[in-house]
Amino acid sequence: MTTAPSLAPATDTVLKADGVTMRFGGLTAVRGVDLTVGSGEIVGLIGPNGAGKTTFFNCLTGLYVPTEGTVSYRGTRLSRKPHLVTQAGVARTFQNIRLFANMTVLENVLVGRHTRTKEGLWSALLRGPGFKKAERTSEERAMELLEFTGLAHKRDHLARNLPYGEQRKLEIARALASEPGLLLLDEPTAGMNPYETRATQDLVLAIRAQGTAVLVIEHDMRFIFNLCDRVAVLVQGQKLVEGTAEVVQADDRVIAAYLGAPVDDNTTPDDAADPAPTAETPPTTDAPDPGGAPSADTAPDATPPADRPAQGPTGDTP
Ligand SMILES: Nc1ncnc2c1ncn2[C@@H]1O[C@H](COP(=O)(O)OP(=O)(O)OP(=O)(O)O)[C@@H](O)[C@H]1O
Numbered sequence: 083m084t085t086a087p088s089l090a091p092a093t094d095t096v097l098k099a100d101g102v103t104m105r106f107g108g109l110t111a112v113r114g115v116d117l118t119v120g121s122g123e124i125v126g127l128i129g130p131n132g133a134g135k136t137t138f139f140n141c142l143t144g145l146y147v148p149t150e151g152t153v154s155y156r157g158t159r160l161s162r163k164p165h166l167v168t169q170a171g172v173a174r175t176f177q178n179i180r181l182f183a184n185m186t187v188l189e190n191v192l193v194g195r196h197t198r199t200k201e202g203l204w205s206a207l208l209r210g211p212g213f214k215k216a217e218r219t220s221e222e223r224a225m226e227l228l229e230f231t232g233l234a235h236k237r238d239h240l241a242r243n244l245p246y247g248e249q250r251k252l253e254i255a256r257a258l259a260s261e262p263g264l265l266l267l268d269e270p271t272a273g274m275n276p277y278e279t280r281a282t283q284d285l286v287l288a289i290r291a292q293g294t295a296v297l298v299i300e301h302d303m304r305f306i307f308n309l310c311d312r313v314a315v316l317v318q319g320q321k322l323v324e325g326t327a328e329v330v331q332a333d334d335r336v337i338a339a340y341l342g343a344p345v346d347d348n349t350t351p352d353d354a355a356d357p358a359p360t361a362e363t364p365p366t367t368d369a370p371d372p373g374g375a376p377s378a379d380t381a382p383d384a385t386p387p388a389d390r391p392a393q394g395p396t397g398d399t400p
Pocket of ligand 1: 130
């Protein structure tokens with residue numbers, strides 16, 4: 083398969099991934115992926131289950147060291163240490179919610195501020211004037227973010243007691259606390275009802291309006307095609323297509339990939355990730371249709387999906 087070329091955005095480039103490859107033993111989960119995100123852009127990353135989307139995110143954020151390739155943020159090569167990536171200006175959320183379950187909503191956001199707090203250990207222990215001022219500033223900023231995400235009235239609630247949709251919002255608030263120039267969202271609407279999904283769409287637009295570029299992985303095609311300026315499609319670890327919603331929806335290869343067809347008759351790599359036939363609806367059948375019936379992904383469903391916790395966050399250690 084020929085990898086789709088990277089479409090350089092007209093705006094300043096915030097993120098540039100060049101030839102990112104990630105191998106796990108004999109399995110190539112991500113293969114030579116180029117991707118750029120421009121400032122002010124919302125870029126979608128879609129693909130069938132097992133296509134390599136989360137692995138690619140992990141390569142961008144230092145959780146994995148790519149086997150090959152480079153990742154730069156605003157022209158500077160990113161560190162391979164996650165906290166330094168965050169400090170550089172790239173924040174993320176996770177597919178499975180990772181909040182501090184037994185901390186309050188406000189405390190969770192304050193944790194996200196730590197890369198922007200300059201006060202050292204001694205200052206913190208002695209609680210000197212510098213520390214107190216920094217603490218006040220952090221709390222003010224955290225409250226602004228809770229207002230922004232609609233969670234201010236829950237500031238003293240334990241994260242574990244929030245409804246699922248609010249836990250996802252809190253994850254975003256915490257990520258924003260590090261003042262990122264680029265926010266990576268991994269399936270932000272997974273398990274949400276249509277109302278929550280719409281609210282998340284509005285939230286992402288508001289984040290962009292405040293100057294943060296967004297790269298988002300999502301299986302909900304209505305959400306992706308309504309929201310994104312550009313969409314890249316990963317299949318078996320390779321970028322198959324990149325373009326506007328219209329371009330991606332019109333590409334027969336994308337539909338074939340979602341239906342489980344091999345990406346290339348001749349060159350399907352032996353060690354590529356599984357084609358992973360999936361029950362997901364192919365993108366075109368889930369195209370933007372504000373007036374139409376909800377897609378399978380967004381239809382109201384009394385039974386929470388498997389990835390939606392019955393209660394409380396799934397983890398206590400982000
Ligand atoms: N740490 C790992 N070790 C070995 N294989 C891995 C590891 N992480 C991911 N993989 C494999 O890499 C491939 C891509 O997985 P990945 O989770 O990135 O896909 P995805 O597109 O995010 O899928 P989904 O949409 O289901 O979340 C899969 O075959 C997966 O099993």
